[in-house]
Amino acid sequence: GAGVSQTPSNKVTEKGKYVELRCDPISGHTALYWYRQSLGQGPEFLIYFQGTGAADDSGLPNDRFFAVRPEGSVSTLKIQRTERGDSAVYLCASSSNGGIAGGSYNEQFFGPGTRLTVL
Amino acid sequence: AQSVTQLDSHVSVSEGTPVLLRCNYSSSYSPSLFWYVQHPNKGLQLLLKYTSAATLVKGINGFEAEFKKSETSFHLTKPSAHMSDAAEYFCVVPTSGTYKYIFGTGTRLKVLA
Numbered sequence: 001g002a003g004v005s006q007t008p009s010n011k012v013t014e015k016g017k018y019v020e021l022r023c024d025p026i027s028g029h030t031a032l033y034w035y036r037q038s039l040g041q042g043p044e045f046l047i048y049f050q051g052t053g054a055a056d057d058s059g060l061p062n063d064r065f066f067a068v069r070p071e072g073s074v075s076t077l078k079i080q081r082t083e084r085g086d087s088a089v090y091l092c093a094s095s096s097n098g099g100i101a102g103g104s105y106n107e108q109f110f111g112p113g114t115r116l117t118v119l
Numbered sequence: 120a121q122s123v124t125q126l127d128s129h130v131s132v133s134e135g136t137p138v139l140l141r142c143n144y145s146s147s148y149s150p151s152l153f154w155y156v157q158h159p160n161k162g163l164q165l166l167l168k169y170t171s172a173a174t175l176v177k178g179i180n181g182f183e184a185e186f187k188k189s190e191t192s193f194h195l196t197k198p199s200a201h202m203s204d205a206a207e208y209f210c211v212v213p214t215s216g217t218y219k220y221i222f223g224t225g226t227r228l229k230v231l232a
Contacts, residue, residue, distance in 0.1 A: 003162070004162065031218070033218070033220075035222075040224075040225075041224055041225070042209050042222030042223050042224050042225050043163070043209070043220075043222045044222070045219040045220060045221075048218045048219070050218075055218065056217060056218055056219065058219075059219065091162075091163070093163075105151045105153075105168075105170075105213045105220075107153075107165045107168065108163075108165075108220065109162075110155075110162040110163035110164070111162050112160070112161060112162045113162070
C-alpha cells in the first residue's frame with residue numbers, strides 16, 4: 001500500500017516569505033509526527049498529532065511555526081516569515097496509534113521529506 | 120531525561136566484513152530502543168526495536184542489536200556487510216510519558232568493494 005507522502009519534495013523560498021509543507025500519512029494512521037533534520041544531525045521532534053488535535057507541540061521552535069490536521073488525516077506545517085536558519089529537511093511520520101501499545105512503542109513510518117531552502 | 124549517543128559519526132568497512140555501529144543510551148529505566156536506517160533520498164526505515172521481551176533483537180536485512188543494561192548500550196551489528204548497507208543509521212529512544220522520539224546524531228556507514 002501507499003506509504004507516507006510529502007509535498008513538495010523541494011521548496012526554495014526567500015527570507016521573510018510564508019511556506020506550507022504537506023504530509024499525507026498512511027491511511028488509517030491516527031498518529032502523525034513532524035520532525036526537522038538539519039545537515040549532519042538526526043531528526044528533531046517538532047509536533048505530534050493524535051487525530052485532529054496537537055497532543056504535543058513542545059518541539060516547535062517559536063511561534064512562526066504552526067501545524068494543522070483538520071480532518072485527522074492530511075497535515076500541513078506552516079512557517080511564517082521564514083529565516084535562513086529554517087533551512088532543513090522536514091520529515092513527516094505516521095503510526096497506527098500514538099505512543100504505547102501493549103507495553104511497547106509503535107513503529108513510525110516516515111515520508112521522504114521536504115527539503116526547504118531559505119535564501 | 121532520555122538520550123542516545125552514537126559514538127561514531129562515520130564507519131567504513133569492506134564488503135563481507137562485520138559491521139558494528141555503537142549506541143549508548145541514558146535513561147533512569149529500561150527504555151524502548153530503536154534503530155532506523157536512512158538511505159539517500161529515501162525515508163527513514165525501521166531496522167529493529169527493543170521492547171524488553173528479549174535482549175537480542177533481530178531486524179531486517181541481517182542486522183541485530185543487543186541490549187546491555189549494565190553497559191547502557193544497544194549496539195547494532197551485522198556479520199557480513201553488503202554494498203546495499205551503505206546508509207545513515209540512527210539510534211532512537213522514546214521519551215518516557217511522551218510521544219517524542221529522541222534521535223542520535225547518526226552514523227554514516229560506508230561499504231568498500
